[in-house]
Amino acid sequence: MQANRTTSDDPTEEPETALETARKQLRAAAGHLDIDPDIVERLRHPTRVQRVTVPLERDDGSVEVFAGYRAQHDAVRGPYKGGLRYHPGVTEEECIGLSMWMTWKCAVMDIPFGGAKGGVVVNPKELSTDEKERLTRRFAQELRDIVGPTRDIPAPDMGTDAETMAWFMDAYSMQEGETQPGVVTGKPPIVGGSYGREEAPGRSVAIVTREACDYYDYGLDGTTIAVQGFGSVGANAARLLDDWGATVVAISDVNGAAYDPDGIDTDAIPSHEEEPEAVTTYATNTIGNDELLELDVDVLVPAAVGNVITAENAPDVQADVVVEGANGPTTSAGDAVLAERDVPVIPDILANAGGVTVSYFEWLQDINRRKWPKERVDEELESEMLSAWNDVRAEYDDRDVTWREAAYVVALSRLAEAHDARGLWP
């Protein structure tokens, strides 16, 4: 990436990369604040992007070489923090864009971390468990100089999970000569992971959906919800909302969606972690993923992948409220259409921030060598989410902005203040 690369600010231009979306959103939010343009310019660029080569010995003895990245965006408020994804579509630009979202996400939650994101360009479905372990250990070794409990703390993301984090932590710790559980979060609880971390992004989506319904005077009881994606975010959000009285009418995976206008029993369908890609196998009535996005429901939760709501389908979204479970599910052009139509979009950096919030709790438990019970994690998450929701709601009520802009205003104000207080060195 060239540091001075300019991206188009035309909100109707598609397709766009995560970096382009992130920069457009930054620019839009900065327009609502009296913030030093030099600080905005600094925030348009990552501090560092590490590109590494990850050679892997396959089970048949052959060697394959993969590219890996770690983008570190901003650390003014604390160590870099963010996930590692294993996906064939990983690019340097995507990692930078996603690392920017992590900076805003930690700032909107008022967590003392900055933003990072990384990944390996690989299809994890084509790796055996042993190959995934070897790839992870070598990736950890390649990133060893730039990560660490006080420097940069990775976590699970698409294609990685608690087991991946255990391998990463072990590889790092073996090289350091001491167990360092705080180098990554999202680990299994037996090796320093936090109870409740796995379900946390879904739980925060559910909490924010509940608060949004309350704000718009629906009440959860009888509210109809469609959830795209039935992985760790979508399944946990759908099941909690189902428990709390909402009617989840549709859920989906890559193969398609289960649809029942009277409500789906979300426990009867296995999540991606319980049985991969099984939604349509267990469903009695199926529809396509595109149709799910256009259902006439109260709340739509896109919790699968990025860029699913675009200028093309946004005019057909019939939901009254959209709550973003995935990172970046709405393109800038899609967002502009929804804003024009007065459809509120509760942004990813608030809605799914439960993941990084419980990551912060996990890191606190690791450095203090003291485990919290699940009840404490859930209680503290509830309180952090309400506090962030109230901060964002106050900006939304005070200014003529969208929910996304309100969340960015909260995040950017904190970041700008921190940059201003620390100054530019040297």
Ligand code: GLU
């Ligand atoms: N990958 C998750 C996210 O996008 C979690 C990051 C973390 O816990 O550090 O928010």
